[in-house]
Every structure is written in structure tokens, then in C-alpha cells.
Amino acid sequence: xxxxxxxxxxxxxxxxxxxxxxxxQIYQWPYLHWPPLYPMLLAAASLGFLDPYHVAGPFNxxxxxxxIYVAGQGLRRHVQRPPLVVGACLAIMLALPLTxxxxxxxxxxxxxxxxxxxxxxxxxxxxxxxxxxxxxxxAFASLAILTRYMGVxxxxxxxxxxxxxxxxxxxxxxxxxxxxxxxxxxxxxxWLAQMFLVHGVIHGHRVPSPFGxxxxxxxxxxxxxxxxxxxxxxxxxxxxGAVFAAVALLTLAAxxxxxxxxxxxxxxxxxxxxxxxxxxxxxxxxxxxxxxxxWRTEIMPLGGxxxxxxxxxxxxxxxxxxxxxxxxxRGRPWPASVVELPIIxxxxxxxxxxxNLLVLVIVLASSLWLxxxxxxxxxxxxxxxxxxxxxxGPVWAGSEVLQYVRETPxxxxxxxxxxxxxxxxxxxxxxxxxxxxxxxxxxEEAAEGALVVWLYSFRWKxxxxxxxxxxxxxxxxxxDGVIFKVNRAFDRDASWEAAYEALVSGQPAARSVFxxxxxxxxxxxxxxxxxPADTEALFFLHLIPADVNDLADHRRQYGYxxxxxxxxxxxxxxxxxxxxxxxxLPEYDVIRVRTxxxxxxxxxxxxxxxPYTE
Numbered sequence: 364x365x366x367x368x369x370x371x372x373x374x375x376x377x378x379x380x381x382x383x384x385x386x387x388q389i390y391q392w393p394y395l396h397w398p399p400l401y402p403m404l405l406a407a408a409s410l411g412f413l414d415p416y417h418v419a420g421p422f423n424x425x426x427x428x429x430x431i432y433v434a435g436q437g438l439r440r441h442v443q444r445p446p447l448v449v450g451a452c453l454a455i456m457l458a459l460p461l462t463x464x465x466x467x468x469x470x471x472x473x474x475x476x477x478x479x480x481x482x483x484x485x486x487x488x489x490x491x492x493x494x495x496x497x498x499x500x501x502a503f504a505s506l507a508i509l510t511r512y513m514g515v516x517x518x519x520x521x522x523x524x525x526x527x528x529x530x531x532x533x534x535x536x537x538x539x540x541x542x543x544x545x546x547x548x549x550x551x552x553x554w555l556a557q558m559f560l561v562h563g564v565i566h567g568h569r570v571p572s573p574f575g576x577x578x579x580x581x582x583x584x585x586x587x588x589x590x591x592x593x594x595x596x597x598x599x600x601x602x603x604g605a606v607f608a609a610v611a612l613l614t615l616a617a618x619x620x621x622x623x624x625x626x627x628x629x630x631x632x633x634x635x636x637x638x639x640x641x642x643x644x645x646x647x648x649x650x651x652x653x654x655x656x657x658w659r660t661e662i663m664p665l666g667g668x669x670x671x672x673x674x675x676x677x678x679x680x681x682x683x684x685x686x687x688x689x690x691x692x693r694g695r696p697w698p699a700s701v702v703e704l705p706i707i708x709x710x711x712x713x714x715x716x717x718x719n720l721l722v723l724v725i726v727l728a729s730s731l732w733l734x735x736x737x738x739x740x741x742x743x744x745x746x747x748x749x750x751x752x753x754x755x756g757p758v759w760a761g762s763e764v765l766q767y768v769r770e771t772p773x774x775x776x777x778x779x780x781x782x783x784x785x786x787x788x789x790x791x792x793x794x795x796x797x798x799x800x801x802x803x804x805x806x807e808e809a810a811e812g813a814l815v816v817w818l819y820s821f822r823w824k825x826x827x828x829x830x831x832x833x834x835x836x837x838x839x840x841x842x843d844g845v846i847f848k849v850n851r852a853f854d855r856d857a858s859w860e861a862a863y864e865a866l867v868s869g870q871p872a873a874r875s876v877f878x879x880x881x882x883x884x885x886x887x888x889x890x891x892x893x894x895p896a897d898t899e900a901l902f903f904l905h906l907i908p909a910d911v912n913d914l915a916d917h918r919r920q921y922g923y924x925x926x927x928x929x930x931x932x933x934x935x936x937x938x939x940x941x942x943x944x945x946x947x948l949p950e951y952d953v954i955r956v957r958t959x960x961x962x963x964x965x966x967x968x969x970x971x972x973x974p975y976t977e
Contacts, residue, residue, distance in 0.1 A: 364420045369397070370468040371782035376402035377415035389785050390794040395567030399554055400509040401470035416786060419468035427465040430476045431455050434675055437483035440490075441638045442686045450729050451682045457736030459743070460590060460671040466747075467668075470510050475672050477507035478517065482645060482676065485521055486638045489528060497539060501546035508551045513672070516652045518547055520645040524637065572660055579657050583650070586670050639687075643680035646673045685725070693718045759787055764818050764844035776813040778805060780829065784816050802832055806849060814838070815847035831855070831936075842884070842950065859936045863889070863943050872956075873973035879958065881977045886946045886956065893942035898930035900968055904946065905957035913951035923957070924949065 364370070375389035380402060386394035394402075405415040408422045431452055438448045455461060464471035481503035488496035500521070507514030525540050555565040653669055695718065697711050710720060759765065768777060768788040778795040779785065780802075795815055796802050806815075817829055829835070829847075836853040839846040866887055871878040876897070877888040886904070890897055906924040908914060918924055928946075935944045959970035 364416065364423070364466065364468045369470075370419075371785055372397065373402050373405065373470065374416045374419065374468055374786060377405035377409065380406040381409060381411060381415070389782055393562055395558070395562060395564065397470070398509045398512055398551065400506065401473060404473060405468075416468065423465045423468070423472045426472045426476050427461070430461075430472075430479055430675070433476065433479050433483060434679070437479070437486065438679065438682060440483075440487065441683055443690065444686055446726075447682050447686055450733065451678055453733050454678060454736070455675060457733060457740055458590070458674055459736070459739060460586075460668075460674050462740060462743075464668045464671045469668070471668055471671055474507055474510040474514065475675065477503050477510055478514065478645075478672055479675050481507060481517055481521075482642060482679075485524075486641050489524070489637045489641065492531075494542075497543060498546060501543045504543075504547040505550050508547065509554065512551075513649065513653065513656075513669075516645060516649040518544060519652065520641065520648040524641055524644065528637070572658055574657060576654070576658050579654055583654070583670065586667060590674065636687075639680055639683045642676040642683070646676040646680065649673055649676075689718070689722065692721055759783075762787070762818075762843050763841035764816060764846065767839060767841065767846055768814070768816055771814060776810050778809060778813060778815045780815070780817040783818050802829065806832055806834055809849045811849055811851060813849040815849065816844065817847070818844040856938055859938065859943070863936075863941060866943070872976065873971045875971040876960070876969045879956075879971065879973065881956075881975065883977070884948050884950075886948055886958070888942075888944040888946075888958075890942050892940040893937060894940075895937075898935075898937075898942060898944075900960040900962050901927055901929060902944070902960055903927050903958060903967075906948065906953050907955040907957070909952040909954050913949075 372388045372394070376386060376394050379385075379387045386399060386402070388394045402415075405418055405422065408418045409415050434455055435448060435452045438451055439445075442448050442451075461475065464475075481500050484496050484500035484503060487493075488500055504514060504517040504521070507517060521543065522540050525543065526536050528536065531539070558565050649672060650670075657669075697707060697717055701707050702711055765784065765787045768784060771777070776793060777784065777788075778793045780795045782794075793805065793809070795805050795817075809815075815829075815835060829845075830837070833855070834849055834851045834853060835847040835855075836850040837845060837858070838848045866880050866882065867878075867889060869880065869882075871889075872881045873879040877890045880887040880889060888902070904926045906926075907922065908924070911919050911922055914922075914924055930942075930944060936942065953975045955972060955974055957970065957972040959967050961967040
């Protein structure tokens with residue numbers, strides 16, 4: 364299973380449930396920000412003796428398979444053309460937004476299943492008016508809300524549709540809405556009530572969002588355009604992707620409008636379009652609700668996995684509209700104005716009807732789209748097998764930091780700057796805040812001799828200011844992290860001076876305003892004499908790899924990795940008129956380094972390029 368920010372919360376809570384504790388997450392913190400169902404499902408699937416982390420993989424795979432099946436059954440009920448149903452199921456199976464969240468131990472996979480079940484049952488009720496279908500729809504909506512609070516968007520989308528449905532008496536509509544809302548909200552209401560009784564709050568605290576509305580919408584368009592391409596566009600190409608997505612949405616809207624007008628002319632009621640309104644309405648309600656939530660509170664990440672629950676409803680709406688459009692297009696001749704075009708005249712002369720040509724274009728475009736999705740998923744599978752994203756993968760199995768922690772005597776306390784240590788090494792004595800202020804408070808309480816583990820969860824994410832905390836003695840700086848020991852008597856300045864003298868005793872890789880040293884996969888900037896004015900400008904670092912495929916996708920077009928940083932952002936020290944900045948380099952092979960300083964909006968102050976040779 365892959366790992367992301369919330370996985371440790373879910374897995375640790377499931378482990379604590381199996382140990383007989385109530386909802387307590389990693390580091391014995393109360394489980395406040397999330398609804399309870401996903402860790403409960405992991406604990407139940409563990410059968411009381413398996414590790415929830417290992418259960419999460421097959422559990423999410425089963426959930427994802429059921430999602431494809433349920434979606435296919437729902438489409439069969441409303442779509443006349445079996446190829447569209449098969450194509451939609453393949454699109455779901457090959458969708459990177461869905462396979463991505465299903466392969467991580469987070470709650471999105473069951474949430475998407477419950478949302479799909481609820482919408483399918485609701486669409487069935489709108490056609491049959493059977494009370495049992497409404498009860499099932501409400502029950503699955505309840506499970507969705509208990510998995511992720513964003514499930515309330517089901518209520519926002521479904522309740523108005525029930526009230527606007529033609530046929531039932533007004534009082535009957537109110538009864539239906541009341542029954543639906545009661546079943547859907549009662550379980551989560553009980554959960555929130557016990558939260559208030561136990562913790563005095565119904566939800567964990569969220570800080571205000573640092574993101575503007577336009578920034579959020581910009582991100583959404585980028586991700587939605589990536590769905591059309593089956594691959595998120597690069598940073599510089601997102602505008603083209605957004606335009607492409609906008610054209611696709613306008614084309615879909617035109618097809619819907621044409622089909623709706625044709626239905627009105629034939630005297631078909633609006634209820635025949637209720638499935639389209641249901642799935643499209645949910646996608647719209649979800650997008651608006653998510654935008655408001657991310658605009659008001661700091662919910663990360665923007666877009667990405669949070670948009671994934673919209674994929675199946677949007678696909679449903681598109682397939683339903685396309686199916687209806689094809690029905691109305693059958694048997695229609697070429698308009699006289701269009702036949703005047705040379706290409707259309709040639710096609711018409713060959714006896715190809717507009718409907719057949721339209722179907723051919725749809726089949727070819729869909730085939731190419733699905734083939735692209737299959738290729739991208741195959742690439743991701745190969746990459747996962749080569750690099751490893753879970754506990755059995757080669758990256759974590761060979762982690763030097765985790766091996767160090769595993770071999771440490773059990774009676775030594777461990778403070779971790781990354782919850783990865785909890786999952787992989789089974790050590791969670793305490794938690795070291797990634798914020799320096801919080802870390803200082805923790806270190807004041809830490810026992811003498813305690814280990815502090817800082818694991819590089821992501822490249823470039825290591826906060827070197829941790830080195831400046833008092834009483835921390837570096838024990839080992841390994842390839843994938845750093846181990847410190849709490850030592851109140853440790854003299855950091857003396858240690859830095861020794862490291863400085865050892866470094867400058869060798870030959871620098873390059874000289875400029877700063878001397879550049881390469882040692883043990885780190886780049887050090889050294890200057891003597893050095894004043895604060897020398898470090899006011901920003902530093903930049905370009906790393907040119909031996910293989911451009913080692914770079915992130917959006918960096919490959921440039922051919923190098925790029926990093927800008929302040930003096931205080933990295934492992935830095937200034938003493939006795941000398942300064943030294945140390946930068947850890949990535950694991951892939953680097954052949955050349957380009958670095959220097961600049962002032963934003965002005966020319967570079969200095970720049971030097973040199974081969975990577977230690």
C-alpha cells in the first residue's frame with residue numbers, strides 16, 4: 364500500500380481499536396478530525412489478529428472492484444447501448460484518480476463505493492418509487508458520511524431532487540425527504556454527540572486557509588483537465604489542458620441541450636432525465652462544497668484525491684447524455700448547409716450516414732483514450748514494483764534510518780519527526796513536531812539519551828532548522844534521514860567548527876563568492892569572511908541528472924531539478940565571521956551542478972557550474 368499524510372492516522376486508530384482502546388490515533392492523540400468508519404472497517408477486516416496495514420491493500424482492492432461492478436450495474440439500468448457501459452467500466456478501472464486513491468490506505472476508496480451505491484439506489488428509486496430503494500439509498504449515504512464528512516453533499520444533491528419529482532403529492536414528498544435525511548444523518552449524529560460528550564468538540568480544530576479562491580479553482584481546472592488527458596498536465600501546460608477540458612464540457616453541454624430539446628418536442632417528461640440530474644447535480648454540489656471548505660479552512664492537498672469522488676458521477680452524466688444524444692441522432696440526414704463542405708460531401712457520397720460517422724468517431728476517440736489510460740497504469744505499476752511504495756517495497760525494506768531504529772534497545776525513548784517510523788519500525792513513544800517551536804517544547808520534556816528520528820519522507824522536505832535545536836547531538840546522518848540523541852551538554856558550536864575545519868581541509872569542487880564542497884552526497888556553501896549581507900539574497904540550485912527520467916514529470920522538459928532556498932531554510936551556521944550551508948542532494952545520479960545567488964526580479968549576483976565529482 365502507498366503512503367500519504369492520513370494513512371498513519373487510520374492505521375494507528377485501527378490498531379488501537381484491536382487493542383481494546385476507543386478511537387485513539389497515533390501518539391495517543393484523540394481521533395477528532397475524521398469520521399470513524401474506515402478505521403473500523405480496517406479493524407474488522409483484520410479479524411482480530413492481522414495487521415490493519417497489511418489488510419488495507421486487499422481490502423481497498425476488493426472495494427475498488429465492487430465500485431466498478433456497482434457502477435456497471437447502475438449504467439445498465441439507464442444506458443441503452445452495452446458498448447457505452449463496457450467503455451465506462453473500463454474508464455473507471457483505468458482512471459488514475461481512482462486507482463491512485465485505491466492503492467493508498469486512506470478513506471477515499473470506500474467513500475467512493477458508498478457514494479456510488481447511494482446514487483445508484485437513488486436513481487432506481489426515482490424510477491420505481493419503491494420505499495426499500497429509498498431506504499437503501501439513505502443507508503449508503505449514511506455510510507458515506509461516516510467514511511468522510513464530505514458525504515453530506517449527497518443530501519444537498521438528493522433532497523431537492525426528491526422535492527422536485529413529478530407525481531407524488533407534496534406531503535408524500537416531504538415524508539420521503541424526511542425519511543431519507545433521518546436515516547442518512549442519524550448515525551453520524553450519534554458519533555458527533557459522543558465526540559462532544561467525550562472531548563467537548565464535535566470536530567478537530569482547523570486553521571484558516573492560506574489559499575485564495577482563484578488559486579483553488581486554478582488547481583481544480585488543472586486536475587480536471589488531467590482527467591481528460593488521463594495524466595495531469597505539466598505546470599506550463601495546464602492552460603492548454605484547461606481549455607481542452609472546457610471545450611469537452613461545452614460539447615457535452617451542447618449534446619445535453621440538444622437531447623433535452625428533442626425530448627421536450629417528443630413530449631417526454633423531465634423525469635426521464637432524472638439520473639442525469641442526479642449524478643451531475645451531485646458532482647456540482649460536491650465541487651461547490653469542496654471549494655468552500657478549502658477556501659475557508661486549511662485542507663490539504665488542493666485538488667488531487669479530494670476531487671476523485673467526482674470522477675464516477677461525472678462519467679455517469681457524460682455517458683447518459685451521450686447515450687441519449689445518440690438516440691436522437693439516429694436516422695437524421697446531413698443538413699443541406701453542412702453537405703456543402705468538401706469532406707462531408709465526400710462522406711455523404713460514400714453513403715455514410717451522420718449517425719454512423721458519429722459513432723465511429725466516438726469509438727476511435729474512446730479506444731485511444733482507454734489505451735492511453737492502460738499504458739499510464741502499466742507505467743505506474745512498473746514504477747511501484749521497481750521503487751516500492753509500501754512496507755515490503757525495496758525503498759523502505761532497505762531504509763538505513765528504520766534499520767537503525769529497529770536495532771536500538773527497546774528501553775530508549777524515540778521521538779519521531781515522521782509518522783513513517785510508527786508504521787515501519789513500530790516505535791511511537793512520542794512525537795516531535797515538524798514545527799521548530801513545537802519541537803523545542805517536546806525536547807524540553809524529553810529524557811536524556813532519547814533518540815530523535817527525522818526521516819526524509821519526501822525529497823527536499825527536510826527542515827534543517829532541526830539541527831539548531833538545543834541539546835540535540837547528531838548520531839548518524841544516513842542516506843534517508845538523520846538520527847539525533849538528546850544530550851543537554853552537547854556543544855553545537857564546537858561540533859560545527861569541527862565539521863567546518865574537516866570540510867575546508869579538502870579541495871572545493873568550485874570557487875566563486877562561496878566555495879562549494881561535495882562530500883557524501885551533500886553540497887556545502889562555505890565563505891570566510893562572511894557577514895549577514897552575504898546571505899540575504901536567495902540561493903538557487905540546478906541539478907543535472909545522468910538520466911532525465913529520474914526527474915519529476917514536470918521537470919523533464921527542463922532537463923534539470925530546480926531548488927530555490929533562503930539561508931535560514933537549510934542546515935546553516937555562522938560563527939566567528941565564517942558561514943556554512945549544507946544541502947542534501949537527491950539519490951539519483953547527478954552529473955553536473957549549477958548554483959548561485961539572485962535577487963528576485965534582478966540579475967543573478969553570481970553563478971557557477973561544475974561537474975559532480977567528490
